[in-house]
Amino acid sequence: MGDTKRGRFIALEGIDGSGKSTQLKYLAEKFAKEELPFYGTMEPTSSPFGKLMRQVLRGEVKTDPRVAAPLFVADRLDHLLGETDGIVKKLENGIHVVTDRYYFSSYAYQGADLGLDWVIEANAPCAGILRPDLTLFIDIDPDTAMERIRRNRDVVEIFEKKERLVRTRALYLEAFERLKDVERVEIVDGNRPVEEIAEDLWQRISALL
Numbered sequence: 001m002g003d004t005k006r007g008r009f010i011a012l013e014g015i016d017g018s019g020k021s022t023q024l025k026y027l028a029e030k031f032a033k034e035e036l037p038f039y040g041t042m043e044p045t046s047s048p049f050g051k052l053m054r055q056v057l058r059g060e061v062k063t064d065p066r067v068a069a070p071l072f073v074a075d076r077l078d079h080l081l082g083e084t085d086g087i088v089k090k091l092e093n094g095i096h097v098v099t100d101r102y103y104f105s106s107y108a109y110q111g112a113d114l115g116l117d118w119v120i121e122a123n124a125p126c127a128g129i130l131r132p133d134l135t136l137f138i139d140i141d142p143d144t145a146m147e148r149i150r151r152n153r154d155v156v157e158i159f160e161k162k163e164r165l166v167r168t169r170a171l172y173l174e175a176f177e178r179l180k181d182v183e184r185v186e187i188v189d190g191n192r193p194v195e196e197i198a199e200d201l202w203q204r205i206s207a208l209l
Contacts, residue, residue: 007037007091008208009130011102012201013172014138015165017145018190019197020100023138026198027098027205036209037095041079041087043102049075065113069122072106076126088130096209103127104135104185108171112164116171116178133208135183136201137176140190142166 012020024040031038044050044057049071055061056068063071080087087097103123111119142165176185188200 005094007094007096008133008205009087009091010096010098010205010208011104011132011135012098012100012138013102013104013108013135014140014190015108015142015145015168015172017148017165018138018140019148019194020138022194023198023201024098024100026194027201030198030202030206031096034206039087039090039095039097040099041085041097042100043079043105044072044075045079047075047078047082049078065110069106069110069114069119072110073122073126076103076123077129080126080129091130098205102132102135104137104172104175107175108168111171111175112167116175120175120179131183133184134204135185136204137172137185137187138190138197138201139169139187142169144191 012023014020028038028040044053052061053071053075056063090097103126106123107116107119142162145165146162186204188197190197
């Protein structure tokens with residue numbers, strides 16, 4: 001499957017309800033079946049920054065968006081460069097890494113409050129250290145996304161209301177268009193059975209390995 005000396009870095013993106021976490025589990029099974037070294041990870045992380053971000057997302061800690069956005073960047077930088085679980089180190093050791101979100105999620109969600117230019121600039125250190133070999137955007141209809149969110153969670157947070165999802169999806173697509181010269185992004189139809197989506201994702205990823 002080509003040169004795998006350096007692991008491949010894949011980012012799964014999509015509005016809430018698109019099924020990224022589910023697909024991460026399917027992909028872990030695919031990599032295991034092929035006996036390929038794999039590390040699946042999520043953001044926010046379990047670092048102090050990540051724990052604080054989870055409190056912010058749950059509404060337990062209130063903060064201004066211009067404070068939250070840099071906290072996401074700090075957590076992401078720790079995620080990249082951590083001594084033991086750092087993504088960069090794993091890739092250097094030949095491990096393929098798939099994460100359920102990366103800086104495009106900041107562009108889309110935080111860009112709604114702060115403006116896309118500001119958020120892209122704030123995330124420049126992360127993009128400068130590591131760009132994904134491939135970003136896969138699981139595109140799902142916001143109505144279906146809301147149905148999934150309501151079915152799987154006791155509380156629908158304010159940032160996950162349908163209007164927010166519509167705006168977030170639009171910002172994702174705007175960011176993809178603006179950064180198409182420096183980012184490799186492929187859009188995957190997410191309005192299908194999860195098994196079909198999983199096979200589609202795997203076919204796209206395995207072409208890189």
